[in-house]
Amino acid sequence: xxxxxxxxxxxxxxxxxxxxxxxxxxxxxxxxxxxxxxxxxxxxxxxxxxxxxxxxxxxxxxxxxxxxxxxxxxxxxxxxxxxxxxxxxxxxxxxxxxxxxxxxxxxxxxxxxxxxxxxxxxxxxxxxxxxxxxxxxxxxxxxxx
Ligand code: AMP
Ligand code: ZN
Numbered sequence: 001x002x003x004x005x006x007x008x009x010x011x012x013x014x015x016x017x018x019x020x021x022x023x024x025x026x027x028x029x030x031x032x033x034x035x036x037x038x039x040x041x042x043x044x045x046x047x048x049x050x051x052x053x054x055x056x057x058x059x060x061x062x063x064x065x066x067x068x069x070x071x072x073x074x075x076x077x078x079x080x081x082x083x084x085x086x087x088x089x090x091x092x093x094x095x096x097x098x099x100x101x102x103x104x105x106x107x108x109x110x111x112x113x114x115x116x117x118x119x120x121x122x123x124x125x126x127x128x129x130x131x132x133x134x135x136x137x138x139x140x141x142x143x144x145x
Contacts, residue, residue, distance in 0.1 A: 010046050010101035019127065021134035023072065024141055028064035031072055034125035036107065036121035041108040041133050043079045045069045051102045053091040065104050072106045080133075082108035093117040 007013045012018040022031040023043055045068045055063045057065070074086040088105040090097035090110065101142040 001066060001073055002131065008050055008101050009099055011050050021130035022138045023075075023134045024068060024125065026064070026068070028061060029068050030085065031068055031106070033125070033134050037125050038105075038121055039082075039108050039110060039113065041076055041137070043076075043081065043106045043134075043137065044103040045071055045072065045106060045132070047102055052100050053097065053102050054089060055091065057102055065102070069104050069106050070139055071144065072137065074144055075137050076106070076108045078144075079136050079140035080108050083111045084109040119124070 013020040024031040031045045088106045128134045
């Protein structure tokens, strides 16, 4: 169900009503930098349409999200010098979902981080830093195509 755009932060970002550092957009999904990154380069893949979680997503939407996440992971490996990339999706509040618009976390893993799936944020990143990372990843995505 589509809520009023004003009540969902990710719908507001998609509508251009809130700032975001975009890496990628297509007809079905988009990727932008997480404002409270767990590690440097942490990004979110978000469907354009308002669906609450993966259980509500159509196969087409789910596939679109995972394709973008895979491209992003390859771009991160090349452009950020990370050791690897973790995917995380909470799907429901008991698992830690806070923003109730589906999103797949794509989290670079650096040597020494260990292999924990999710840790706390390192704090809010500046828009300038997020923009710089988004541009770097966006260029790496273009280069791979
Ligand atoms: P979750 O806890 O899985 O619902 O994740 C929500 C994520 O959205 C968190 O990692 C937040 O840091 C991130 N987030 C919330 N608001 C924004 C925003 N305006 N721009 C970018 N990321 C956001
Ligand atoms: Zn929404």
